[in-house]
Amino acid sequence: MRKVNVEEKFAQFEETWSPRIVAELNGQHVKVARLQGEFVWHAHEHEDELFWVVRGRLTLRFRDGEQTLGPGELIVVPRGVEHLPVCEEETWVVLFEPASTVNTGTAGGERTVTDLPRL
C-alpha cells in the first residue's frame, strides 16, 4: 500500500486524451488524463463519470448547456448523458469511474483507447 502523488503521475507522460490508471478500489478506477482541444461527443451507457480538474480549465458541453471547471472543481456526469469535453489550454483531470468505462463510451471510433497503462 503506497501513497500516490497526483502531480508526479501527470509528470510521467505527455500524451493527451490517453488516461492512465493510478489507483483501483471497489471496481472503480482512478485515472489521470491530460486534455487539450476537443474530444468527441459520447455517453457511457452504464457508468457515471467524475471529472476533477487539477490544472487548467475543462468545459463539458451537454446537449442543453455547458459547465466550465477550474482547479479544485469536480462534476459527475450521469450515465446516459451525452457530453463533449473541450479544453482550450492543456488541462489535467482526475477521473473516478467504473473499471469498465471506455473513454469514448458508446460512440467508439478512432479516439478510443483500451488497455490503459498503470502508473
Place this chain on the structure above:
Amino acid sequence: MRKVNVEEKFAQFEETWSPRIVAELNGQHVKVARLQGEFVWHAHEHEDELFWVVRGRLTLRFRDGEQTLGPGELIVVPRGVEHLPVCEEETWVVLFEPASTVNTGTAGGERTVTDLPRL
C-alpha cells in the same frame, strides 16, 4: 448537474471527524472531512477507502507501518486493513468510498456518525 467547488464545501462546516457527502456516483460517495487529532483504530469489512489530502497532513497508521500524506497525495486502504488516521494539524480530506461505508467501520463506538449531511 452542477459542478462542485471542493474548497467551498469545506468552508461550509467546521466540525471535525464528521464527513459530508458532496457527490454520488456508481453507488460510491465522494465526501469531504475535516480531521484533527487521533481517530480510532478500525477497518471496513467490505469497502476499500480512498483518502485524498487537500490541505494539511494526514498520517495513516497501520499495524505494520504508516504513511503520511500531504496536499495532492492520495492512498487506497483496502478492505479489511486496520488503520488509524492521525492529523497533528487540521487537515482537509476528500474520501471516495462505497455509499455503505461507516466512518468507524467494524469498530463502532461513540465516534460513529451516520446519516451524513449532503452539501
